[in-house]
Amino acid sequence: MNNSFKLAMDRDLENVNEEFNNFLHRVTEVSSIVKNLASSDTNTQNIGLLEADRVLNTSKQEQMLENIDEKDIILKIKSNRTVLNKKALHKKENQNGDTTDPEVFMEEVSKDAEMRYKDKQIRTEKMQTFKTQATKAFRRGEYEKALCYYNKAIEQIKDSPLLYNNRALTQIKLGRCEKAIDDLKLALRLNENCLRSFLLLAKCYKMLGNCKLYDETIAEAKEKNPGEISFIDNTILEY
Structure with a gap:
């Protein structure tokens, strides 16, 4: 493997790691939004609504799940002899040991935010x-x-x-x-x-x-x- 190819692979791996960290951050962010929406405090609920709207209105280019080519990730990670479970891209274990599909999570947040918005309008x-x-x-x-x-x-x-x-x-x-x-x-x-x-x-x-x-x-x-x-x-x- 020549140096230029190795440097290119290293850069690709750094990008993948950064994207995966961003993905984990997004899941944590969604969990916080859901917690705020479930609060009995009106101000906390409003904060949750604003955060949900911000996340849901994020452009497709900024949405981690729509940008990652899983096959490409597996190839790049293996080149560094690092084992990555593809399911980690779709599930994150929370503190209670449960798993949450981020796509389902976002869909539920979207439905909940829309329901609350309509309720607020009424x-x-x-x-x-x-x-x-x-x-x-x-x-x-x-x-x-x-x-x-x-x-x-x-x-x-x-x-x-x-x-x-x-x-x-x-x-x-x-x-x-x-x-x-x-x-x-x-x-x-x-x-x-x-x-x-x-x-x-x-x-x-x-x-x-x-x-x-x-x-x-x-x-x-x-x-x-x-x-x-x-x-x-x-x-x-x-x-």
């Missing part, structure tokens, strides 16, 4: 319907009815700061500041810079006579929204 449409009804009831001064619709909207979509802010305002109209505060804290957990949440929260503390928390909330609102200080000052004058 729930979003229902939420918009309830939100519209709630807004109409609120404008008519029918606050109990508005509250009922906001509750139903939040049952569909639980991670919308807007819905929590609107329900909090409805609770304020009903004189239930403590419940409004709970909603506003949830809204700020979802969006820590939300000016409307801060202002409504300050309003609640003002109505409850808690000057300390009122001042702290206004100060934090200004800190988080330095470009809106004059607006904040004008708004609190109305309280």
